[in-house]
Amino acid sequence: MPLTPAAIGGDSIIDVDRLTRVFRRRGAPALAAVDGMTFQVAPGEAVGYIGANGAGKSTTIKMLTGILAPTAGTARTCGFDPMRERRDLARHIGVVFGQRSQLWWDLPLQESFEILASIHRLDAPRAARRTAELVELLDMGATLTQPVRSLSLGQRMRAEVAAALLHEPALVILDEPTIGLDVLSKASLREFLIRERRERETTLLLTTHDMGDIQRLCDRVLVVDHGRLAYDGTLTGLADAVGVQRVLVVDLDAPTEALHGIPHTRWLGSEGDGVRQRLAFDAKVTTAAAVLTEVAERAGVRDLTIDEPDIEDVVRRIYSATT
Amino acid sequence: MRGDLRTYWLLARAGFRRQATYRLALAAGIFTNSVFGVIRASILVSAVAGAGAAVAGYDARSVSSYAWWGQVLIGSVALWGWSEMADRVHSGDIAADFLRPLPLHLTYLAADLGRAALALLARGAPMLAVGALYSGMTFPAAPTEWALGLLSIALAVAAAFLGNYLVNCAAFWLVEIRGLTLAYSIVATLLAGLFVPVHWFPDWLRLVAAATPFPSFIQTPVDILSGFAAGPAAWRAVAVQVGWVLALGVAGASVTAAGRRRLEVQGG
Structure with missing residues (x-):
């Protein structure tokens, strides 16, 4: 369901202000994984969030989604305080952590979709329509009756994306969704995401190491380095900026x-x-x-x-x- | 709210089906339960026989009943070994749980009730036959007694699960909780009345046990199903179970809320 600016409480679907997260470490100085980050994302934008391993990408996303508490600064996502209003926020966002599954490992894939549809309070016709649509677009017909643990990585990632998008969230956050996928799987996942954005005006925030993802999907790039924003602009502008x-x-x-x-x-x-x-x-x-x-x-x-x-x-x- | 009830039903069903996929573990569980039951029943019955009279209200038949009803419950009521949530906190997989618009402890509880239901049918029910054949046991006489007994089992499963959940929550603060879960299992198993009936405890230990939720895990449903507690006493015991489930549920919610602020998921 699209969120109006009034519902969000402003023009930004993501509003991050001097956001900071410090991790205490044994036998090492504390680490500011995210260090005074400030940026906004407008509804409908597609933003690539890139940086080296440990730059602070995943930590930022976990603060945006109410999983991690900020040490300082504020984050608002879809107009909610992610930490205090985690459950309300969860109804408006769809998140894929490429390395963590949200599916029921031992059960046939279709049961995961059935449970998630109920969790998000989709009525039966809407759940059936949306599930059928995702199954078709992501080519999951053959895998629906298989236990999730028996799926290949490519099949599982498509299922993860479908699970995150089942409730048609206004904001989709994908953390390394194409990691480990072969060229064809990557291409079909990208095609699907482009189509979703076109039809639903979904806002997309994407972290990736794959520049093809950014080139195909994103109209804006944020580069994060050592927890700080190193660049905010277009991809071509990025190339120009570093000469x-x-x-x-x-x-x-x-x-x-x-x-x-x-x-x-x-x-x-x-x-x-x-x-x-x-x-x-x-x-x-x-x-x-x-x-x-x-x-x-x-x-x-x-x-x-x-x-x-x-x-x-x-x-x-x-x-x-x-x- | 009705929609959420359906969600919890589906989560419980998923817990039931997930457990049903582990057929070999179930078969092994039936075998272990039977052996453990034969040992327990033999020791307890001979202890009562050696005393020459009823011990704290238990004669040979009722103590055999006590032992075998305990065997019926032991697969369902989780007293030891559950560390799934702590493992997910440490691995960071808990992040996926927090993406769901549901309270974490109730999500896990629903799944565990489903698991327990399968364990009761597949691992518990056979113990009724083994127990009746080996050393005899007493069954509820009236349908209402059966119903109250089953309700008591469900409450015991929920209370024991929520106890484990609280211990698992320590993972938000501690890097290693194996020592804590082991200590908890030992205390819980003893005070739940699994080894010997709580009624056999010395007075001081019985008072200690009564101040904890542990007797609600095993002793209470066993008392009700074996007829050791009947009438108003049975209802009172179930009311105490309800109280513990609510108290542990509230504790689970607030400890999760506090733990969430301490959560450290680095990378990935």
């Missing part, structure tokens, strides 16, 4: 001397006596066409490719810039 360069790879007609001195480029290397050469350039300063023209004046170009910035590399640069 990642594109790489032009040219195949030439004949072995050619190294292409040094082409304006606004850096020569990276060559193969086959200079038949294939690689040049890095900054898209903000010059264009691929301009670089190509310069190259063509020195040698005949037979073929070319442009390597886009690797997002893993972008994130790595963010981390190293802030440490």
Whole structure:
């Protein structure tokens, strides 16, 4: 059910203000897993929440969902105080922790859906309609009668996502939903999530190590590092912000001397006596066409490719810039 | 509220079915219960015979009844070994439980009532036959006595579960609770009246036991089902059980609330 701004108590479906969580550790100094984090998410947004292991992603999510108590600062999710109003909040959010199951391990999958529908007070027609829809879209027909423990990882993740979305929550939070999935499983899960967002205007918060998830699903990226927000903006903006360069790879007609001195480029290397050469350039300063023209004046170009910035590399640069 | 009752019913059914998937464990349980029952009944009956007269109201037949009704209950009333929730706190899997819009202790309680119902049918009921054949036992005479006895079993299961739940809640504060669960099991088993009837305790220990919920776990339903407690005494005993279930339930809710603020789930 969509939440109106009035019901949420503002324009943000997630409102985090100087949120902090400190973990006490034996024989080690206390660790601020989340350290003064502030951000808002508007209804309908799709936000990728990325960072290295231990950066504070999961801890933030657990505070947003009422599992962990903040040490300081505040979080409001769907207009609720997650710690004090956990049960009310649970009716409006759907959460998948990729490494923790919410299904009944020993029982046929369909029993988990039946119990969850009752937990979320779906009436019988609505429960039947929604379950049938999810079973079809996530291709779970063959697994419904199997005990959950016998499902493959891909089958189980699809079932986890279906379980979290059964009650059509306004906010969907997915913590590493594609971890360990093969390419096809990833693709079908992404297709499903895109469709859900389109049809229900669901708000999505996603943590992942898979940049493909972010590229396909998210229109905004938050990068968290050492418990602090290191970046908030679009994915392309992220690449620009850290100055990642594109790489032009040219195949030439004949072995050619190294292409040094082409304006606004850096020569990276060559193969086959200079038949294939690689040049890095900054898209903000010059264009691929301009670089190509310069190259063509020195040698005949037979073929070319442009390597886009690797997002893993972008994130790595963010981390190293802030440490 | 009606919808929530259906949810708890489904959770109990899931607990029942989950338990039913462990067939080999059930068969092993019947065997162990029988052996343990034969040993207990033999010792208790010979103790009464050796005394030459009834001991605190127990003659050979009633003490045999006491022993075998205890065997009927022992698979259902969880006195030891339950650490599922503590394990989930330590592994962090408890996070998935907190995502449900239900009180945690009632979610677990419903599942345990389902588990206990299967254990009663599959592991408890056969003990009636074994006990009647081996050393004799007394059954309730009237349907109302059966009904009160079954109600008392359900309350015993709930009270014992909620006791275990409270012990498991220590996991919110402690890294290791095995010592605590072991100590609890020993005290609970003794004061519940599983080894010898609470009525045989010295006065001071009987007073100690009466101040705890433990007799409600075993002694009370055994007394009612074996006819040792009848009429108003039986109803009073059930009322005491209800009181303990409510008290332990309230304690479970508030300790969960306090523990939740202490929860540390790092990573994942």
